[in-house]
Amino acid sequence: MSQQTAPVNIKIEKNYDSEMCGSIPLHLVNLIQPHGVLLVLDKKELRILQASENVGAFLPATPEQLLQEPLSRFLPAAQYEEIQNKLEGTLERIPLTLQFEVDGKKTAFSALVLPQEEYVLLELEERQETAQDSFIGLYQNIKYITSLLKQASTYQGIAQQAAEGLKKLSGFDRVMIYQFDPHWNGIVVAQAKEEDMDDYMDLRFPASDVPKQARELYFRNPYRIIPTHNYEPVRLQPVINPLTQRFTDLSESNLRSVAKVHLEYLSNMNITASMSLPIIIDNKLWGLISCHHKTAKYPSYEMRSAMELLSGILSAQLEAKQKEESMALRVYLRGLHVNLMEQLFSAATFAEGLQEGSENLINLLSLGGTAVVYEGNVLKTGITPEEREIKELVSWLRRNKARSIFATDALPAEYPHSKAFSQVASGLIAIPVNPEQGEFILGFRPEVLQTIKWGGNPNNAIQMEPDGKNYHPRNSFATYQETVKQTSLPWRQEEYEAAEALRNAVLEKIIREKY
Structure with missing residues (x-):
């Protein structure tokens, strides 16, 4: 980025992209976070094959009472028909508002239908509408932030406007724009934060902080939300998917539970809640929008959708600026080339x-x-x-x-x-x-x-226990300087x-x- 004090593509001798962290099958954890319910349905009749064990916190029913029941039993006919029709037309995620009725009690959910090859995932989160999250309010904020992004003249300006706009919109205590280098180490290129929070601007973080498996999941999930790291994971029941005889693939699930080591990582940063969204340019993961909050925070579905939309707009603006700068450099080099050719042939x-x-x-x-x-x-x-x-x-x-x-x-x-x-x-x-x-x-x-600054010593990014199997993230993010020669x-x-x-x-x- 043009005005950056710490260039992204410095050649760093050691590769911190941990093979160990990158090999953990994050999508096969069979666990979800407890702020929602996950149902697994067969594709033909939409019968409930698996249900998360926390069903009773949202509906007057146990998982056993739901299993093998058709979804149509719990929904108004029009809503069930809408799901059927939309499933026939797409394999993409389908957002809906559903009215579940169990034993005469009605519960409104923000729902996400996730069609898979062999089954359907249905995520349910209890509906929570606020004046701040009204369509008109969110639309006006998105339009305003977008106009600021378009006015920025540099990468740095675009990223900084996005960080400030997203912090104000979402209410997170800190929002960072985090760019990957060629070795998947990240650098904070823009930041908006509360005064009492640590300053991470220009700091690098080793690739093991966002390992290969986690990076790949950002192509399947528009965001990653952790309302609190102090949660108890919830299992699916039964444990094994009766249709596939395997763990259910939760790659696309927003509710998917997070690796314990990542929750410990957040705790070491003095962060309780986090949300991250990908910045994808030219079909490659360019970086992340990383949002932190000191206390538990559960953005509404509408707010998360607005942030998802803004992450796409930010990606487009960064890509446009990248192409603009690339074209300007090509034109400049072409002019030098033409003059040099006249000299060369004479x-x-x-x-x-x-x-x-x-x-x-x-x-x-x-x-x-x-x-x-x-x-x-x-x-x-x-x-x-x-x-x-x-x-x-x-x-x-x-x-x-x-x-x-x-x-x-x-x-x-x-x-x-x-x-x-x-x-x-x-x-x-x-x-x-x-x-x-x-x-x-x-x-x-x-x-x-070049002197580069790390958020903690990257050589201590992973700390193994004596058994050689379990490990922990570093517990210090104090600035660690390294001179690249x-x-x-x-x-x-x-x-x-x-x-x-x-x-x-x-x-x-x-x-x-x-x-």
């Missing part, structure tokens, strides 16, 4: 055309120095490694990276011999001209020392494309010179 050799004159390779790719290794010669411009070091680097490239353009912002991590000259060449882009003969155009970027500024995709266009022009120039 010069005696391609090496002179790239390295001399008002336009050169250093300007095009924001380099500290360049080297053209061609026909046994090494022609250098700017600040580069020694000629012997360049020749050894080219030998390594011939053996390992010769077929296409190679770019890295952490050359010493891939080519250890480069540690000796990492100050001038922690970043490398290698453009093959005739790789079999060791002929390359090389661009170097100098080392940029032997890395350069990262290469942008647009720069890679510019290098590819340059390579094609150079090969054309060489063919003209020879033939």
